[in-house]
Amino acid sequence: MSLIQLQNVSVDLPVFEMGGRSLKKRLVALGRRDRIAKDNDGVVVVRALDSLNLTLQEGDRVGLIGRNGAGKSTLLRVLAGIYPPTSGHIYSRGRIVPLLDISLGMDELSTGRQNVRLRGLLLGMSDAEIRRKTEEIATFTELGDHLDLPLRTYSSGMRLRLAFAVSTAVDADILLLDEVIGVGDVSFMKKAEERMLDLHNRAKIVVLASHSDEVIRKMCNKALWMDRGRAREFGTVDFVTGKYIEEQATSMLPP
Amino acid sequence: MFATALRDLSASLAAWRLWSLLGWLEIRQRYARSKLGPFWLTISMGVIVGSIGIVYGTLFNQNLADYLPMMGIGLVFWSLLTGIINESCLAYINSAGYIRQTSTPKLLFMLQVGWRNLMIFLHNFVIVILLLAVFGSKDWSTLPIFIPGLVLFILNALWIGQVAGVISARFRDLPQITAAMLQMAFYVTPILYHPSMLNKHQWIVDFNPFAHLLDLVRGPLIGDPPSVLTWCVTGVMAVLGWLLALALTERYLKRIPYWV
Numbered sequence: 001m002s003l004i005q006l007q008n009v010s011v012d013l014p015v016f017e018m019g020g021r022s023l024k025k026r027l028v029a030l031g032r033r034d035r036i037a038k039d040n041d042g043v044v045v046v047r048a049l050d051s052l053n054l055t056l057q058e059g060d061r062v063g064l065i066g067r068n069g070a071g072k073s074t075l076l077r078v079l080a081g082i083y084p085p086t087s088g089h090i091y092s093r094g095r096i097v098p099l100l101d102i103s104l105g106m107d108e109l110s111t112g113r114q115n116v117r118l119r120g121l122l123l124g125m126s127d128a129e130i131r132r133k134t135e136e137i138a139t140f141t142e143l144g145d146h147l148d149l150p151l152r153t154y155s156s157g158m159r160l161r162l163a164f165a166v167s168t169a170v171d172a173d174i175l176l177l178d179e180v181i182g183v184g185d186v187s188f189m190k191k192a193e194e195r196m197l198d199l200h201n202r203a204k205i206v207v208l209a210s211h212s213d214e215v216i217r218k219m220c221n222k223a224l225w226m227d228r229g230r231a232r233e234f235g236t237v238d239f240v241t242g243k244y245i246e247e248q249a250t251s252m253l254p255p
Numbered sequence: 256m257f258a259t260a261l262r263d264l265s266a267s268l269a270a271w272r273l274w275s276l277l278g279w280l281e282i283r284q285r286y287a288r289s290k291l292g293p294f295w296l297t298i299s300m301g302v303i304v305g306s307i308g309i310v311y312g313t314l315f316n317q318n319l320a321d322y323l324p325m326m327g328i329g330l331v332f333w334s335l336l337t338g339i340i341n342e343s344c345l346a347y348i349n350s351a352g353y354i355r356q357t358s359t360p361k362l363l364f365m366l367q368v369g370w371r372n373l374m375i376f377l378h379n380f381v382i383v384i385l386l387l388a389v390f391g392s393k394d395w396s397t398l399p400i401f402i403p404g405l406v407l408f409i410l411n412a413l414w415i416g417q418v419a420g421v422i423s424a425r426f427r428d429l430p431q432i433t434a435a436m437l438q439m440a441f442y443v444t445p446i447l448y449h450p451s452m453l454n455k456h457q458w459i460v461d462f463n464p465f466a467h468l469l470d471l472v473r474g475p476l477i478g479d480p481p482s483v484l485t486w487c488v489t490g491v492m493a494v495l496g497w498l499l500a501l502a503l504t505e506r507y508l509k510r511i512p513y514w515v
Contacts, residue, residue: 014513023426077512081358084509101356107280109287118280121273122357 002094002173002204004056004079009088011049011074011229048074050229051088056174056205063216063237064209065244066226072209075226076100076176079207094173094204097123101178102167103159112147112154112162113138119166133169140195141165142188164192168199175203179210213241260504267362274363278371297378304330304382311447322449324386328473329446331379336412336468337437338372343416344423344430351515361511362504365417369409383476393478401475407489408472414496421503424514440465464492 014020020043048071056062064072077083078090080098105122106115116137120130138147141161151159200206200219210216216223216237223240225232233240267274286292304327312322343365347354350364392398423429444465445453453459460466467481467488474481 021425021427023422023428023432026426077355082355082512084512096358098357101352104352104356107284109283110280118276121270121276122353122359124357124359127272 002058003092004054004096004174004205005089005091006052006054006078006085007089007091009049009052009054009078009085009090010047011078011083012045012086013048013074015044015046017044048229049078049085052229052231054224054231054234056207058204060222061200061206061220062208063220063223063241064207064226065211065213065216065223065241066232070226071229072226073100073178074229076178076207076209079174080176092174095124095171096174096176097170097172098176099167099170099178100176103163106151106159106163108152109150111150112141112143115151115162116147116166119163120169123167123170125170129171137165137169140191161188165195168195170199172199172203174205175199175207177206177208213245216241257501257505259508260501263360263504263508264362264501266360267366270360270363271366273359274367275370278367279374281367281371282374293375293378296375297381300331300334300379301382301385304386307447315448315452317449320390324390324392324477325449325473326447327386328383328476329469331376331383332408332469332472333441333444333446334379335372335376336408336465337441338375339369339409339412339416340419340437341430341434342368342372343413343420344433346416346420347424347511347515348427348430354512354515361508362417365413365420368416368420369413373409387476392476394480395478397475397478397480399475400480401472404471404475404481407493408468410493411468411489411496414493414500417500418496418503421507421511424511425507444469464488467492 052075064075066072074083076098077100078085079092080096080100081090081092082098105118107118110118113134116134117127117130120133121127125133141147141158143158143162146154146158151162154162206219208216208219220237222235223237223244224234225240225244233243282293286295289295291298304323307330308319308323308326311317311326312319315322346364346368347361350367353359353364354361419429419433423433440463443459444463445460446469450457450460450466461484467485470479470481470485471489473479474485
């Protein structure tokens with residue numbers, strides 16, 4: 001049984017100004033009496049998530065919608081365990097895999113195969129798991145002998161194929177995606193879409209942040225509307241996206 | 256006690272494949288496609304040892320057969336120590352991409368720095384072997400003590416690195432402060448000179464933890480077994496230091512993704 005539960009989760013992101021990063025300034029300030037008057041410690045705190053309650057169960061395919069800066073990416077990072085919440089509790093069961101940046105950690109000088117291993121290890125796969133999947137990944141990329149050449153000889157399309165193939169080979173109970181992973185090449189697109197769908201189907205819970213209504217309608221059965229760090233609406237896709245579009249329309253009207 | 260920190264440490268150790276690979280890739284990146292690769296480090300270290308040996312050996316009126324191994328071996332270990340500490344300051348900062356995109360344990364980035372510097376050290380170790388082969392040791396029977404000495408040496412370097420790394424993630428001027436302080440420490444640590452040359456200022460060596468650390472690894476190699484005091488100082492330092500590092504990690508591990 002896979003499950004994620006957020007109870008009253010808040011996240012404060014510190015935004016550091018130059019002075020806030022200085023140990024010297026901090027130590028000098030300790031010796032001063034008029035500490036308050038001079039300057040504050042150069043740290044501004046932004047509340048990115050505000051007392052969020054959420055329960056995701058097996059079978060949930062959740063689309064995250066909301067404006068830029070509404071907290072979608074922060075929420076994904078909290079779900080992934082990257083950002084431990086400032087307050088509140090998070091409870092999860094199952095293997096969580098965030099695919100936020102699929103090209104993360106690719107090494108220019110290593111060959112395609114070596115990059116498969118590196119990326120696999122970063123995704124938390126074991127060596128045995130990587131060995132088992134390497135052939136399947138190699139076939140999918142259609143890169144053939146290029147896989148034994150260093151990555152710096154690859155075109156950007158080839159890199160993307162490789163990154164996509166490894167990232168989507170992962171077995172996740174809970175899959176977290178920031179925007180849909182696209183693969184530029186038109187001829188490759190169909191294959192990539194199928195693979196993506198297969199990845200979705202293997203996972204028990206999927207959370208997908210996207211600005212595209214179409215994608216959310218196609219891939220998800222629930223939607224969560226984030227607004228300034230709070231959950232505005234959570235429910236079926238039609239209901240939530242309907243409300244969201246409604247509000248966008250009204251806010252665009254002249255006063 | 257230290258439940259979070261210890262859990263991260265054991266998860267990091269278990270991910271040894273990842274940090275050893277990342278550490279090695281970084282070395283390779285620096286010496287991309289040069290024929291000798293990391294052995295350029297060995298050559299440049301060899302040149303430094305040779306030139307300092309001749310200049311300072313003459314200045315101090317030293318017998319080269321004694322002076323060169325003492326200074327050369329000291330320099331190799333000093334560069335291992337400062338390499339770990341200086342680069343640890345950047346361990347979390349430079350891994351920001353990984354830390355903010357995946358949920359790997361955090362201490363693995365420190366182990367990566369340690370591993371990378373250990374690899375570089377092994378390349379430099381050629382110089383140590385050469386010096387010993389040419390000039391010999393006063394007493395070869397002390398050689399086996401080198402192994403526990405090196406372990407204790409690295410344990411100490413790693414806790415200093417972890418403390419510096421966590422604080423540097425928050426305060427970005429610490430790497431510069433650390434580099435400046437280590438530069439100063441270089442001159443008050445008996446690397447270029449023999450401790451006995453300080454005459455009445457022996458206390459500079461006695462109260463200098465770096466001098467004890469160096470003695471731990473250099474002594475067994477050149478046939479001067481480390482004193483009981485040195486073992487005690489470095490042992491206590493390692494225990495207290497790791498307690499400090501774990502306490503700091505326990506308290507601030509969760510903040511690292513927000514800081515980097």
